[in-house]
Amino acid sequence: MPTVYVNNTPVEIGADERLNCIQVAQRAGVEVPHYCYHPALSVVASCRMCLVEVGEKKPDGSIAMQPKLFPGCQTPVKDGTVVVCDSDKVKAAQKATLEYLLLNHPLDCPVCDQAGECGLQDYSYKYGRGYSRLNENKNIKPDKDYIGDQITLFTDRCIICTRCVRFTREVSGTGELQLINRGSHEEIDIFPGEPCNNKLAGNVVDLCPVGALCSKDFLYEQRVWWLKTKNSVCPGCSTGCSITVDQNDDHLYRLKPRTNLLAQGYFMCDEGRFGWKYIHSEKRLTAPQQKQGSQQSAGLWDQVFPTAKSALEQAVKAQPSRFAAIISPWSTVEEAFLLAKTLKDLSPEVTLALGPVRSGEDDVFPKTVTGKPPAQVKFTIRGEKAPNRKGVEQVLQHFQGEVIPFDTIAGQVQQQKFDGLFVLNADPEVAWCPEFVTAAGKLKLLIVEDFLANPLTDAATYVFAGGAWAEKDGTFVNHAGLAQGIARALRGPGEARPDGRILWELAGRSGLFRAATVRQEISKEITAFAPLILGDLGEQGVMLSSANNEPAKEAALAGSAAS
Amino acid sequence: MPINESDVTWVSEPKMNFWESTFLPAIFQGLKVTASHIDGHTVTQQYPEEPVKLPMHYRGVHRLNRDDQGRVKCVACMMCATACPANCISIIATEAPKNDPVWEGRDKYPASFELDELRCIYCGMCEEACPCDAIELTHIYDLTGKTREEMIFNKDKLLSVFDQTKDSGVDPVRTHRGKLSGTADFQSLPPLAPATSVNPDDRSAKASSPGVISR
Ligand code: SF4
Ligand code: SF4
Ligand code: SF4
Ligand code: FES
Numbered sequence: 028m029p030t031v032y033v034n035n036t037p038v039e040i041g042a043d044e045r046l047n048c049i050q051v052a053q054r055a056g057v058e059v060p061h062y063c064y065h066p067a068l069s070v071v072a073s074c075r076m077c078l079v080e081v082g083e084k085k086p087d088g089s090i091a092m093q094p095k096l097f098p099g100c101q102t103p104v105k106d107g108t109v110v111v112c113d114s115d116k117v118k119a120a121q122k123a124t125l126e127y128l129l130l131n132h133p134l135d136c137p138v139c140d141q142a143g144e145c146g147l148q149d150y151s152y153k154y155g156r157g158y159s160r161l162n163e164n165k166n167i168k169p170d171k172d173y174i175g176d177q178i179t180l181f182t183d184r185c186i187i188c189t190r191c192v193r194f195t196r197e198v199s200g201t202g203e204l205q206l207i208n209r210g211s212h213e214e215i216d217i218f219p220g221e222p223c224n225n226k227l228a229g230n231v232v233d234l235c236p237v238g239a240l241c242s243k244d245f246l247y248e249q250r251v252w253w254l255k256t257k258n259s260v261c262p263g264c265s266t267g268c269s270i271t272v273d274q275n276d277d278h279l280y281r282l283k284p285r286t287n288l289l290a291q292g293y294f295m296c297d298e299g300r301f302g303w304k305y306i307h308s309e310k311r312l313t314a315p316q317q318k319q320g321s322q323q324s325a326g327l328w329d330q331v332f333p334t335a336k337s338a339l340e341q342a343v344k345a346q347p348s349r350f351a352a353i354i355s356p357w358s359t360v361e362e363a364f365l366l367a368k369t370l371k372d373l374s375p376e377v378t379l380a381l382g383p384v385r386s387g388e389d390d391v392f393p394k395t396v397t398g399k400p401p402a403q404v405k406f407t408i409r410g411e412k413a414p415n416r417k418g419v420e421q422v423l424q425h426f427q428g429e430v431i432p433f434d435t436i437a438g439q440v441q442q443q444k445f446d447g448l449f450v451l452n453a454d455p456e457v458a459w460c461p462e463f464v465t466a467a468g469k470l471k472l473l474i475v476e477d478f479l480a481n482p483l484t485d486a487a488t489y490v491f492a493g494g495a496w497a498e499k500d501g502t503f504v505n506h507a508g509l510a511q512g513i514a515r516a517l518r519g520p521g522e523a524r525p526d527g528r529i530l531w532e533l534a535g536r537s538g539l540f541r542a543a544t545v546r547q548e549i550s551k552e553i554t555a556f557a558p559l560i561l562g563d564l565g566e567q568g569v570m571l572s573s574a575n576n577e578p579a580k581e582a583a584l585a586g587s588a589a590s
Numbered sequence: 591m592p593i594n595e596s597d598v599t600w601v602s603e604p605k606m607n608f609w610e611s612t613f614l615p616a617i618f619q620g621l622k623v624t625a626s627h628i629d630g631h632t633v634t635q636q637y638p639e640e641p642v643k644l645p646m647h648y649r650g651v652h653r654l655n656r657d658d659q660g661r662v663k664c665v666a667c668m669m670c671a672t673a674c675p676a677n678c679i680s681i682i683a684t685e686a687p688k689n690d691p692v693w694e695g696r697d698k699y700p701a702s703f704e705l706d707e708l709r710c711i712y713c714g715m716c717e718e719a720c721p722c723d724a725i726e727l728t729h730i731y732d733l734t735g736k737t738r739e740e741m742i743f744n745k746d747k748l749l750s751v752f753d754q755t756k757d758s759g760v761d762p763v764r765t766h767r768g769k770l771s772g773t774a775d776f777q778s779l780p781p782l783a784p785a786t787s788v789n790p791d792d793r794s795a796k797a798s799s800p801g802v803i804s805r
Contacts, residue, residue, distance in 0.1 A: 247683040250667075
């Protein structure tokens with residue numbers, strides 16, 4: 028095993044791992060401060076924050092150090108490399124670099140959105156000096172508030188790390204951003220009339236280590252230290268990007284991507300990033316509803332739920348073959364399992380079907396000038412706009428042996444093959460076809476569990492007010508079979524309850540719904556879900572089948588090699 | 591654990607002598623202290639007939655300062671709201687309109703600034719936290735209102751407290767900096783050598799041949 032020495036600690040690295048000094052120091056638990064280096068982008072070694080002392084341990088035990096400092100991001104390590112990150116020389120260099128970076132920085136932290144999660148603040152505090160020696164006027168460049176529809180630039184805060192430029196060139200492939208002018212007059216800019224509006228544009232805001240590029244959506248909404256963060260998964264498409272949900276006082280403020288090489292890598296698309304607004308929409312269902320006569324009225328859970336539950340049980344008992352349930356691909360595995368199990372326990376003759384899956388063309392990045400597909404795909408926005416089709420299908424497959432697509436069951440409903448229907452929906456943009464809604468409205472019993480009012484909930488006999496994905500615990504299985512946990516980050520409005528709890532109570536179980544326990548139960552009952560046995564899926568998630576594991580691992584390796 | 595008998599020292603009251611047992615010396619001693627205070631100097635303040643004299647550091651009702659151009663000095667950084675232990679400050683920030691001469695040089699200002707004077711414990715943390723000296727506690731202490739809502743001071747009210755107190759003599763505007771970042775205000779600058787020079791105790795300078803460190 029090749030061994031690298033970081034601050035005198037030996038670190039073993041893999042025989043064919045290609046690491047730089049920053050990565051190897053990370054393994055040793057040593058932080059090498061860096062700005063321009065990002066594992067998903069090419070290395071330019073321009074910020075000089077990562078300067079370290081590099082040397083080599085000779086076979087005779089002596090160590091030959093290079094006389095000058097080297098940028099750690101650009102210096103690969105091999106067997107016997109010695110990296111020193113804490114010598115006085117390195118510390119002095121870090122201090123000097125930060126002093127240079129701050130020369131023209133406006134130091135307007137109080138009004139800067141990045142304050143609290145800013146690379147410049149953190150490193151200045153840790154490695155910098157507490158005062159500036161610049162007696163001249165700062166070179167203040169005018170702000171550019173239109174870099175894109177979602178992006179604004181505080182030009183004077185930029186430290187010219189060019190991460191954003193490299194992102195648009197290498198990952199989105201659209202190349203809108205560039206540096207103009209030279210020296211201390213360098214600025215980030217767009218070509219006139221060519222704003223940065225690509226579908227991955229929001230990522231430049233995350234990439235920016237300082238508060239130069241800011242998201243207009245989040246601008247001045249909250250101070251970041253007030254946000255409470257939970258790990259989750261973006262439900263926007265079947266890629267299932269790992270994200271964090273930032274919330275305060277039960278109001279969602281932003282979503283940010285979380286690094287997960289098994290899922291998407293480092294980024295997320297703007298549709299997912301800004302597409303959560305429906306969570307606070309006016310159309311949220313805030314209480315369960317019950318139809319009396321032709322009038323629907325909101326009620327209390329204690330009243331509506333027991334009536335609905337017994338109506339459901341009666342309907343299934345009366346004629347099980349004329350009862351069906353539709354489970355949305357936006358539901359979690361736990362919810363699908365609880366509903367399917369409850370109904371199949373009542374009678375195996377109940378029909379279970381998959382809800383409507385919105386699908387379309389995959390969109391791959393980087394974009395090329397010619398419009399041809401890229402040689403190496405770095406990000407895919409999947410056409411299938413559902414986070415958990417795979418997971419729900421596995422559950423249906425287990426309970427029924429087949430997956431009935433929505434079109435089939437909708438047709439059967441329209442042919443009046445059923446008397447009762449339970450629709451579990453969590454897709455905010457579901458477009459029920461009018462014929463289906465009319466036919467479903469005529470059924471003897473229509474129970475709809477959803478979180479947004481839509482024509483189907485208007486037609487329902489009973490409506491259960493469920494939760495949006497950010498309000499519930501559960502599991503989503505992405506296109507590659509990666510099961511990732513989502514977490515309840517905020518509480519829903521009014522009386523809305525997370526769907527898992529509603530279905531847990533519908534199943535007549537005692538105690539509280541707990542996703543991890545249900546997950547363990549599922550793993551014991553359904554072989555496909557056996558890897559979930561621990562209940563906890565960790566930050567990265569768990570691959571469902573080993574067959575699926577290989578491509579994902581390769582992708583992960585390719586991802587890290589590309590970095 | 592019981593106390594060991596050998597560790598206990600028994601003491602008894604000292605015997606009083608004749609004069610002591612008459613208590614007269616003690617009485618005269620007390621009268622002497624009383625008499626020393628009869629010198630015409632009063633400490634009682636005739637409030638409310640006479641206004642109280644408060645120390646300079648008195649912490650009363652807040653005000654929001656104005657800058658030289660009369661704009662609200664507050665930049666809506668929410669440091670005060672973060673520091674406030676009583677959680678009584680709520681601010682809604684907004685972007686200062688670009689290309690508007692009124693807001694020249696400003697990025698952000700408070701669209702709404704509310705301070706619940708009833709909830710406040712007058713600790714002064716907000717004043718201490720404010721990086722632009724925008725919020726200050728004044729000498730106003732007699733604060734009344736008919737409803738609780740009235741006691742939630744909004745931005746206009748807090749600015750009017752500024753207008754009311756700025757010339758009162760006891761509530762001077764503490765600084766006129768009114769801009770962010772005070773790092774340029776350091777007067778003496780400790781020297782630092784260039785980053786790349788090798789100083790004598792550098793490990794590479796100490797080595798037998800420069801640049802090579804032997805184990
Ligand atoms: S805007 Fe941000 S990411 Fe882009 S070069 Fe400047 S500091 Fe780097
Ligand atoms: S004085 Fe103390 S309690 Fe009152 S607003 Fe300021 S920080 Fe809050
Ligand atoms: S700390 Fe000062 S500048 Fe910041 S919000 Fe409070 S009053 Fe305004
Ligand atoms: S991170 Fe190495 S030079 Fe910027």
